[in-house]
Amino acid sequence: MAFSAHGEYIKSLSPEIQALMLSIQEKVETLLPEAMRCISYQIPAFRANKHVFFYFAAFKQHIGIYPPVTKV
Known part of the structure; x- marks a missing residue:
């Protein structure tokens, strides 16, 4: 499923994870x-x-928080 907004992504999750x-x-x-x-x-x-500068996502057993990887 393609998401276009945070709300769409979050609504696709269980209430506890939401x-x-x-x-x-x-x-x-x-x-x-x-x-x-x-x-x-x-x-x-x-x-x-x-x-x-900040990504976050829900998975089956965890929530991941990801900073972008950039070369200095």
Whole structure:
């Protein structure tokens, strides 16, 4: 399934996992109010200044949080 928004992705999860994902989303938005929601690699992500800086996704046994890998 292709997702176009955080809400679509989160609604596809079980209610228990939805609550955890919403908690993560809320924390990011509280700490970084300038962050914009987006979908990247078919998972929820946040971008600022045109760059994705945070990805998060739910799996069967865990929730993953991923910073982007960039070369300096």
